[in-house]
Amino acid sequence: MxxxxxxxxxxxxxxxxxxxxxxxxxxxxxxxxxxxxxxxxxxxxxxxxxxxxxxxxxxxxxxxxxxxxxxxxxxxxxxxxxxxxxxxxxxxxxxxxxxxxxxxxxxxxxxxxxxxxxxxxxxxxxxxxxxxxxxxxxxxxxxxxxxxxxxxxxxxxxxxxxxxxxxxxxxxxxxxxxxxxxxxxxxxxxxxxxxxxxxxxxxxxxxDEEKKRHLLEYMSIKHVDFFVRQLGSFKQLDDTLENTKLEYSNSLKSEKFVIDLFCSTFFRFSIFGLYKMKKH
The missing domain is CATH 3.90.550.10 (Spore Coat Polysaccharide Biosynthesis Protein SpsA; Chain A)
Structure with a gap:
């Protein structure tokens, strides 16, 4: 054994x-x-x-x-x-x-x-x-x-x-x-x-937040090889962020996207409001 x-x-x-x-x-x-x-x-x-x-x-x-x-x-x-x-x-x-x-x-x-x-x-x-x-x-x-x-x-x-x-x-x-x-x-x-x-x-x-920040920075430096291998370099992350911003910005220019977003958000909050009324 x-x-x-x-x-x-x-x-x-x-x-x-x-x-x-x-x-x-x-x-x-x-x-x-x-x-x-x-x-x-x-x-x-x-x-x-x-x-x-x-x-x-x-x-x-x-x-x-x-x-x-x-x-x-x-x-x-x-x-x-x-x-x-x-x-x-x-x-x-x-x-x-x-x-x-x-x-x-x-x-x-x-x-x-x-x-x-x-x-x-x-x-x-x-x-x-x-x-x-x-x-x-x-x-x-x-x-x-x-x-x-x-x-x-x-x-x-x-x-x-x-x-x-x-x-x-x-x-x-x-x-x-x-x-x-x-x-x-x-x-x-x-x-x-x-x-x-x-x-x-x-x-x-x-x-607290200061301790979290300290630990995350320490781990990021100690295991930079791991994080880069899994997530990519800082340049790749920056490019991904910029592309996401651009896609979202372009989507907001679409009238249909904005209407769909408004309707889905309104529906969620309406359901949530009814749920809260039922609870009380």
């Missing part, structure tokens, strides 16, 4: 940690280790983690000075003995068959670099997490692979790990670009295997 190392960083998430670890304990696939990384957390993370270490020897507890999510994940993966890695945030959960199905996929297809699954939200929101299908082109504009996707430790090593300069967030997005931009296949399992906790406050929700 292939050994899987599940990496669970924890910082101020002690109240959720046991729920995450229970979802690991009940996996139908049994050849795993679960490394809990206390990232200098001031809460009861150590107390909770040690209870699980005593419960099952496959749980491993590590403690380090606070360095952020990327630092904690990298620290845990360095210590991991598994050939395959599965990150799991301390406030999320996985389905009991997720590890087994992901391992099976890697066994059946050596070209795979990443295996993930469908996801469901829980907490302050619920329902299926609707994500764009994976493609390198889609990956240019959005991340559709959440953190709890399985990959090979060898690829993590070759890439240099999670980039610890991504301290405000989007570290998963940057990591997937890094390991996938030069080749390798991705598979999404056709069933829900990951449960994402939605909270009223989170690192992503607190990211």
């Amino acid at each position: 292939i050994k899987v190392s599940i990496i669970v960083p924890c910082y101020n998430q002690a109240q959720y940690l046991s729920e995450a670890l229970l979802s690991v304990l009940v996996q139908t696939y049994t050849d795993w280790e679960c490394i809990i990384v206390n990232d200098g957390s001031p809460d009861q993370t150590e107390e909770v983690a040690k209870q699980w270490v005593e419960k099952d020897s496959r749980f491993v507890y590590l403690k380090k000075e606070n360095g952020g999510l990327c630092s904690a994940r990298n620290y845990g993966i360095k210590k991991a003995v598994g050939e395959l890695i599965l990150p799991l945030d301390a406030d999320d959960k996985i389905a009991d068959n997720y590890v087994g199905l992901a391992v099976q996929s890697f066994e059946e297809d050596s070209s795979l670099k990443v295996v993930y699954c469908k996801a469901e939200k829980f907490g302050s929101a619920s329902g299926i997490w609707q994500l764009e299908p994976f493609s390198l082109l889609n990956l240019c504009s959005n991340n559709m692979i959440f953190c709890s996707a399985m990959f090979k430790k060898r690829d993590w090593e070759l890439d240099g790990g999670y980039d610890e300069k991504m301290k405000y967030g989007w570290e998963d997005w940057e990591f997937w670009i890094s390991i996938l931009k030069n080749g390798g296949q991705v598979k999404c399992l056709d069933e829900v295997g990951f449960y994402y906790r939605v909270k009223t406050n989170s690192m992503i929700k607190s990211m």
Whole structure:
């Protein structure tokens, strides 16, 4: 069997940690280790983690000075003995068959670099997490692979790990670009295997526009080869924009186009108005 190392960083998430670890304990696939990384957390993370270490020897507890999510994940993966890695945030959960199905996929297809699954939200929101299908082109504009996707430790090593300069967030997005931009296949399992906790406050929700701009500029420079290969050069993008403006400008000169546009817009707003009246 292939050994899987599940990496669970924890910082101020002690109240959720046991729920995450229970979802690991009940996996139908049994050849795993679960490394809990206390990232200098001031809460009861150590107390909770040690209870699980005593419960099952496959749980491993590590403690380090606070360095952020990327630092904690990298620290845990360095210590991991598994050939395959599965990150799991301390406030999320996985389905009991997720590890087994992901391992099976890697066994059946050596070209795979990443295996993930469908996801469901829980907490302050619920329902299926609707994500764009994976493609390198889609990956240019959005991340559709959440953190709890399985990959090979060898690829993590070759890439240099999670980039610890991504301290405000989007570290998963940057990591997937890094390991996938030069080749390798991705598979999404056709069933829900990951449960994402939605909270009223989170690192992503607190990211302001300045932080977003900083991260996007950093990623654009670091992975300029990827973005140019998928989207074209700045000149091509500029030409496309100008052509779109020209086509739209020419269309506006067409009386039929303007009438059709007005009618369709009026119809949409009329229907929306009737819908609102019915609701009230």
